[in-house]
Amino acid sequence: MKKVLLAAVFLVGFSFSYAQEAQGVKADQNENKDLMTWYHKDFAATKVYGINTENAYKFLESKGLKPKTVLVGVLDSGVQVDHPGLVKNIWTNPNEVPNNGKDDDGNGYIDDIHGWNFIGGKNGDIDVDNMEVTRVVAKYKPVFEGDDSTKNKANQAKMPEDFAMYMKAKELFNKNSIEGRQGLQTYTMISELIPDMVRLLDGKTVTPENIAAIKPSVQKDAIALNVLGQVAQSPEFKGKSSAEFEKLMKEQMKEAIDEFAPKAKQYDLSYDPRKEIVGDNYDDYSEKNYGNNHYEGPDAMHGTHVAGIIAGLPNGKEVQYGVASKVAKIMSVRTVPNGDERDKDVANAIRYAVDNGAKVLNMSFGKPVSPGKSVVWEAFKYAQDKGVLLVKAAGNENEDVAEHLAYPTNFKNVTDEKPFVNNVLVVGASTNDNNALRASFSNFNKKMVNVFAPGQEIYSTVPHNEYKYLQGTSMASPVVAGAAAVLLAYMPNLTPAQIIESLVKSSNASTANQFGDFSQAGGVIDLKKAAEYAYTNFYNGKSGAVKKAERSVKKTVKK
Numbered sequence: 001m002k003k004v005l006l007a008a009v010f011l012v013g014f015s016f017s018y019a020q021e022a023q024g025v026k027a028d029q030n031e032n033k034d035l036m037t038w039y040h041k042d043f044a045a046t047k048v049y050g051i052n053t054e055n056a057y058k059f060l061e062s063k064g065l066k067p068k069t070v071l072v073g074v075l076d077s078g079v080q081v082d083h084p085g086l087v088k089n090i091w092t093n094p095n096e097v098p099n100n101g102k103d104d105d106g107n108g109y110i111d112d113i114h115g116w117n118f119i120g121g122k123n124g125d126i127d128v129d130n131m132e133v134t135r136v137v138a139k140y141k142p143v144f145e146g147d148d149s150t151k152n153k154a155n156q157a158k159m160p161e162d163f164a165m166y167m168k169a170k171e172l173f174n175k176n177s178i179e180g181r182q183g184l185q186t187y188t189m190i191s192e193l194i195p196d197m198v199r200l201l202d203g204k205t206v207t208p209e210n211i212a213a214i215k216p217s218v219q220k221d222a223i224a225l226n227v228l229g230q231v232a233q234s235p236e237f238k239g240k241s242s243a244e245f246e247k248l249m250k251e252q253m254k255e256a257i258d259e260f261a262p263k264a265k266q267y268d269l270s271y272d273p274r275k276e277i278v279g280d281n282y283d284d285y286s287e288k289n290y291g292n293n294h295y296e297g298p299d300a301m302h303g304t305h306v307a308g309i310i311a312g313l314p315n316g317k318e319v320q321y322g323v324a325s326k327v328a329k330i331m332s333v334r335t336v337p338n339g340d341e342r343d344k345d346v347a348n349a350i351r352y353a354v355d356n357g358a359k360v361l362n363m364s365f366g367k368p369v370s371p372g373k374s375v376v377w378e379a380f381k382y383a384q385d386k387g388v389l390l391v392k393a394a395g396n397e398n399e400d401v402a403e404h405l406a407y408p409t410n411f412k413n414v415t416d417e418k419p420f421v422n423n424v425l426v427v428g429a430s431t432n433d434n435n436a437l438r439a440s441f442s443n444f445n446k447k448m449v450n451v452f453a454p455g456q457e458i459y460s461t462v463p464h465n466e467y468k469y470l471q472g473t474s475m476a477s478p479v480v481a482g483a484a485a486v487l488l489a490y491m492p493n494l495t496p497a498q499i500i501e502s503l504v505k506s507s508n509a510s511t512a513n514q515f516g517d518f519s520q521a522g523g524v525i526d527l528k529k530a531a532e533y534a535y536t537n538f539y540n541g542k543s544g545a546v547k548k549a550e551r552s553v554k555k556t557v558k559k
Contacts (some may be wrong), residue, residue, distance in 0.1 A: 012539065033319050038432050039454035039479060040323070043508045043530070048432050049524040051453060053323055056527035060490040061536060067327045067489035068127070072310050072481055073115075073353030075346070076303030078296045079332035081114045083317040085461045086307055089322075090114055090331040093356065108289040109542030115332035116352055118345040120292040121278040127298040128262040129273060132367045136169035138269045139371075149295060153251050158460035162371075169369050183406035187260060191253040192205035194246060196224040197231075201242045206232050208391065258506040266339045274342075280412040285375045288348050295332040300463050303332065303472050306364055308461030309478040310485065320459050320467055323482025323527070327489035331358050337367045343372025346408060350379040353385050360487055362481040363408070364393040370407035377420070380410065384423040389488075389496040391481040394428045395443035401426075402445045411448055423496035425484070425503070428474040429455025430524045437515045437524070442473055444518035451503055451521040483527045491529070502534040 041050030051357060060067075071091055081090045093113050095105035113427045119126040130138075143155050156163045160447050200221060204210040211229050216222040231237045254428035265271045274282050280290040296304075307330045312322040322328070335341055335349040346363075353361050355408035361383065370376065383390055402414045429439040430452040438444065439456045455476030462468045484499050494502075507523035509516060516522035 005045045006285075020346055031272065033038065036319055036459040037321070039458060043524070043526060047428055047434065049434065049437060049454070049508060049510070050432075051186060051323065051479060051524070052526045052528040053486075056486060056531045057326065059528050060486075060535075065490040068483040068492050069326065070328050070360060070492075071331055071356075072324065072328050072477075072485050073308070073331045073333050073349075073356045073358035074303055074307050075333045075335045075349045075353065075361055075363050076297075076306050076365070077336045078117070078294070078300035078334045079115075079303045079307045079330060079339075080300050080461070080463045081295050081330075081332060081463075083304060083308075083461050083463070084465055085312045085467070086304070086318065086330065087320060088464060089311040089325065089329055091331045102526050107352075109293070109352070110294045112356075113293065114295050114347075115334070116291055117294045117297060118291045118349055118352075119278065119334055119337050119342075120294050120297065121280075121290065122292070123277050123279065125292070125294050125297045125334075126273050126337045128265045128537075129337035129342075131173075131266045132267070132340040132342075132369050132371070133169040133173040133176070134165055134267050134269060135340075136369055136371060140166040141170075141269075141372050154503045159363065159407050161469045165371065172368060172400075177263070177267035180260055180267055184257065184260040184263065187253055187256040190227055191250075193220075193224045193227055194249050194253065196221060196227045197249070197264075198246045200225060200228065200244055201245065203242050205242070206237050206240045206245050208232050259340070262338050279494055282342070282344060285344050285346075285347070285372060288351070291334075294381070296463070297333060297334050299338060302336070302364070302474065303334070305458075305468070306362060306464050306474065306478045307332070308467075309458060310362065310482040312461050318467060320461070322460075322477055324485035324489070326486075328482065328485040331356065340366050340367045341453075343376050343408075348377045349371070350376075350383055350390070354383050354388050354389065358388065360389045360391060360481050360484050362391050362478050364472075364477045365407035366393060366395045366408070368407070373407055373409075376408045377412070380408070380421050380424060384421045385494065387495060387497055388423065389484050390424045391477050391484060392424060392426050393477040394426050394445075394449045396429075396441045396474075397443055398441050399443050400445050401443045401448050403445075404442060409448070414448070414557040421483075422500070425480060425496075426450050426501050427455075427473060427477045427480045428452040428519055429471070429473045431456040437510055437512060437513060438518050439473075439476075441458035441471075442476075446517055446520065449481060449519040450500060450523050451507055452476065452515075452519050453483075454524070455479070480525060483525055483530065486527060487531060487534055491534055494534060494538060497533060498538050501539070502530040504534040507532045531559050 033283050039050050040053040041048045042052045043049050096113055097104045109116050134271050144163055172495050200214050211232050216225050282285055310322045311325050311328040311330050312320055313325050333349045333353050335345050410419035410421055412420050427447045428444055428449045429442040430437050433437050453476040454470040455473055458475040459469050487499055503525050504521040506529035507521035508526050509523035
């Protein structure tokens with residue numbers, strides 16, 4: 001999910017936001033190294049709902065199993081493939097000669113050494129793109145609400161599914177476009193008030209007492225003081241010196257403005273960078289051979305962080321490592337712009353990754369409407385037929401996904417008892433706080449979300465050879481993708497359905513604050529227990545082979 005998450009701190013009647021996902025907190029070497037790796041912890045030993053990474057490896061190795069490298073496709077905003085914490089675990093296409101301008105392996109993609117970019121072309125790379133609701137409104141408004149009312153009604157009757165999608169998109173477009181403009185105005189205004197707030201502090205620290213003693217003389221100072229008073233209540237600002245306050249406020253406001261500024265384009269009905277940059281016929285869903293080999297793209301923050309969670313390696317003094325760092329390689333398939341991914345690109349990205357050997361695909365993205373969902377569903381089925389597991393983030397809207405679908409979904413209808421494919425694993429985000437185990441932003445549903453995994457305060461690689469804490473179901477999904485890669489590395493004949501069953505049935509359950517009702521598993525994954533479950537129920541001890549999935553009697557693993 002490339003969208004940011006906003007915390008509720010209200011300033012001057014507006015929502016003041018701390019980006020929790022797309023804009024994270026850069027860490028320094030003096031920070032708590034225990035926090036940097038908390039999501040690997042053993043719940044039984046620490047009572048922290050980590051995923052028990054190291055004990056999983058120990059268990060699998062104790063059985064004499066030898067791992068095989070598993071290729072994980074990261075369908076995302078791009079990956080810094082030469083990041084020091086990733087470079088040794090980046091996939092290299094063995095059948096392609098680097099930079100010779102030829103399609104050596106005949107797969108239709110020239111010089112695809114480390115993956116492919118479906119949102120670029122000979123004229124560059126897409127950074128900001130529309131939201132899907134914008135594209136739907138732009139396309140269907142003339143059809144359903146054009147100048148001819150008779151024709152409008154006829155089209156509405158003739159195309160009921162498209163009309164329903166249009167009305168949903170229109171409602172979201174109107175709401176979010178207004179919020180975007182207001183957000184940009186708010187943060188710009190607050191940014192301009194920073195010098196006034198610093199002047200009013202007059203060298204004093206940021207405390208409620210110091211601020212209460214300030215008497216404004218003009219209206220602008222009164223507004224600045226109001227903002228300052230709200231900021232002083234935040235633990236992040238409280239007690240800071242005047243200089244520290246100024247630096248932190250400038251950083252926060254820059255992040256907020258950088259987040260809201262693109263929304264002007266994302267909700268602009270006339271904005272369409274696709275034709276000029278990519279150069280494909282977007283309405284032709286059968287078209288596959290477009291894009292370029294720019295694996296990183298203009299903004300690889302999100303994808304690089306995801307890649308590090310899956311397969312990052314300790315680098316220098318950094319302690320961060322990915323769940324599958326010992327067994328996985330990363331393929332970068334750039335699919336997600338600063339805006340909503342397009343269905344054509346998602347479908348082609350899935351097929352590209354599958355055809356080039358990926359066995360697990362991580363998909364940390366989603367949107368509320370999907371005009372090309374049938375094409376994506378065909379790609380889901382294609383991946384299932386090839387034995388490839390798709391791991392998908394549940395979404396960051398704090399919603400029940402049965403009531404607010406987050407496409408792409410593995411349920412064609414929310415009333416369906418089961419998904420239409422058996423290779424999609426949907427992941428919610430958990431925390432390291434047992435009393436608030438579901439992250440406040442995480443989507444949920446007992447039937448449509450399979451498991452939860454750590455997704456708050458996750459430390460990983462980001463561009464420019466750096467590391468940051470980010471959070472979101474976008475971070476929980478690669479934790480699970482990494483876990484699946486570990487299981488496959490040691491038991492390569494496991495099917496996607498068997499991996500899903502192993503992770504669901506072995507999760508560490510919790511009933512606190514209704515957590516058990518938020519997913520099929522009712523708990524947080526435990527990789528060691530999943531390894532034990534898969535080994536006990538599916539592995540038959542011969543060359544990585546596994547027992548048949550339809551075995552009627554299965555042993556269970558104690559939780």
